[in-house]
Amino acid sequence: MSEEMTNRKDGPLEIYVHIPFCIRKCLYCDFLSGPAEHNTQTLYIEALINEIRCAQEEAGRPVSSIFIGGGTPSVLPGEDICEIMKELRRRFVVLEDAEISIEINPGTLNKEKLEAYRRVGINRLSIGLQSVRDAELKLLGRIHTMEEFLESYQMAVQAGFQNINVDLMFALPKQKVENWEENLRTVAQLNPAPAHISAYSLIVEEGTPFGCMTEAELALPSEDEEYRMYDLTEKVLREYGYHQYEISNYAKSGMECRHNCGYWQRKDYLGFGLGAASLIRNTRFRNPFRMEDYMDRISRHESCPEEMEVLTRKEQMEEFMFLGLRMMEGVSKQRFQKEFEISMQEVYGEVIQKFTKQGLLIEETDLLYLSREGIHVSNSIMAEFLLDA
Helix, strand or coil, rough: HHHHHEEEEEEECCCCCCCCEECCCCCCCCCECCCCHHHHHHHHHHHHHHHHHHHCCCCEEEECCCCCCCCHHCCCCCCHHHHHHHHHHHCCCCEEEEEEEEEECCCCHHHHHHHHHHHHCEEEEEEECCCCCHHHHHHHHHCCHHHHHHHHHHHHHHHCCEEEEEEEECCCCCCCHHHHHHHHHHCCCCCCCCCCCEEEECCCCCCCCCHHHHHHHHHHCCCCHHHHHHEEEEEEHHCCEEEEEEECEEEECCCCHHHHHHHHHHCCEECCCCEEEEEEEEEEEECCCCCHHHHHHHHCCCCCCEEEECCHHHHHHHHHHHHCCCECCCCEEEHHHHHCCCCCCHHHHHHHHHHCCCCEEEECCCCCHHHHHHHHHHHHHHHHCCCCC
């Protein structure tokens, strides 16, 4: 590994904290989450704090972002989130301007929790709305209504939060293009407007209630309608001052989610909690998925991560390309050269030529990025950046 790469990887890292609890699983959800009794939640938080406390290798390292995700972290009492944040600050050097986010869901929030978040330095909220239409929320199995979202949103604004993301989902069962446009405009017209909007299409995953339904039962929009919804998203949100900076993310100027950008740019990140993944100095590892295994390892003061994998140079180049191409700005040829001491052209010249000729990739002096047409077939394009053994 070159000296430049080592220095880059020894810079500030990002931290992810997984809270695997929610009120009820949504019908589309395959995340590592679910309802749990209060006693289970209490024991889990104790184990999570112990895991953070025992983190030795990266202790004292500066932290540029923290993301508390789930699940639904806002199901926990505010005091639990405070204790997690206090332990993180004891173990790491959280930078003064760090972005600190927490995911919340309408129906689980109150003023006391918001005040607790503010006390421990949380400065960004990500609210799971998904749709402004109650009929669509019911179809998804969400626990809240649009009215409850509006109450939560205004509570957050009144508590002093200015950096708020709203999650929306399209290509839902029975959804029409005009319904999706209404969802977008309703959220963009909130007063004050959210700083960030995440808009992603429904993916029907195996093992979920949606995954067990037939096509007729789901009544999903056609592929053409889904494409129209995606293109409409960028067009409508641009009218309200949002720019698309990643395949599914839109932000006001300067309000891009730094934590997510760090992931796509392969910055070091450390995950705590059930199933949490990490990337440290080109080594990927993950905590156990089973609650029993996770709790047992913590109780025995054993090393929690499993599935550890040191990425080869080839794998690092692959990730550089297929993660970086999710960003609208694309990937930098100069950065590739610096990191791998070989030109992007030497490694990927044929693939780049193929897709630029088809108009699916756009090549500039230093940058390579997906065209609007390329975004629609991004998975198949990115697959061709996987190198042969």
